[in-house]
Amino acid sequence: MKKQLKSKDILFPVPAALVVCGNEKKYNILTIGWIGMVSSTPPSLVISIQKNRYSLELIRETKEFTVNIPSSEQYLETDYCGVASGRDTDKFADTGFTQLKSLKIKTPIIKECPFNLECKLTQEIPLGEHIMLLAEAVEAHIDEDKMDPENRVNIDIGKVNPLVYCATVREYWTIGKKLGKSFESYKKFVPKKAK
Numbered sequence: 001m002k003k004q005l006k007s008k009d010i011l012f013p014v015p016a017a018l019v020v021c022g023n024e025k026k027y028n029i030l031t032i033g034w035i036g037m038v039s040s041t042p043p044s045l046v047i048s049i050q051k052n053r054y055s056l057e058l059i060r061e062t063k064e065f066t067v068n069i070p071s072s073e074q075y076l077e078t079d080y081c082g083v084a085s086g087r088d089t090d091k092f093a094d095t096g097f098t099q100l101k102s103l104k105i106k107t108p109i110i111k112e113c114p115f116n117l118e119c120k121l122t123q124e125i126p127l128g129e130h131i132m133l134l135a136e137a138v139e140a141h142i143d144e145d146k147m148d149p150e151n152r153v154n155i156d157i158g159k160v161n162p163l164v165y166c167a168t169v170r171e172y173w174t175i176g177k178k179l180g181k182s183f184e185s186y187k188k189f190v191p192k193k194a195k
């Protein structure tokens with residue numbers, strides 16, 4: 001039997017991304033769970049930010065940000081960036097994260113995060129208490145020692161060990177083991193009618 005839940009804004013797992021925004025005077029980091037890649041051509045990504053967030057002001061100013069995927073070992077820093085505000089503190093100083101120059105935009109990426117995207121804001125879509133920001137991913141970075149030449153985009157997910165977030169449930173998890181490849185695993189699938 002199924003039971004119906006009170007909350008309906010539940011989707012898991014998602015990344016817990018560290019979004020960097022701001023300008024040369026001060027760069028800020030906030031944690032984002034409402035995030036997703038929504039198109040390949042052009043590579044388009046959405047994040048949703050609450051209307052009153054300090055970081056939203058910063059992104060509106062520069063029209064750019066970086067998305068940094070932390071490893072599971074960085075879950076304490078990730079949670080901290082999701083409760084402390086850049087209005088009151090310098091989250092780069094507090095976490096010890098290093099700013100690394102981006103290639104296509106001014107906003108830096110976080111050196112210690114294994115995977116990073118440079119993003120240019122293209123559209124704002126108001127959604128009640130959140131503003132959905134549509135952006136184009138203009139550059140992607142991966143730590144050299146976490147590459148896999150056999151993989152179609154050269155990323156070894158096991159080595160990246162991305163932090164997994166279960167939004168609304170409010171829990172951090174690790175990714176677990178690889179089961180198979182997408183668009184290939186179906187070859188081993190036996191339809192019920194054939195059994």
Ligand SMILES: Cc1cc2nc3c(=O)[nH]c(=O)nc-3n(C[C@H](O)[C@H](O)[C@H](O)COP(=O)(O)O)c2cc1C
Binds near residue numbers: 032035056082165
């Ligand atoms: C795991 C996690 C996920 C979060 N996801 C979002 C999100 O998707 N959108 C949002 O506006 N705030 C989100 N937050 C809250 C912000 O990260 C938090 O309010 C942060 O302190 C804002 O920083 P700022 O004041 O420097 O902008 C999340 C927090 C955590 C811990």
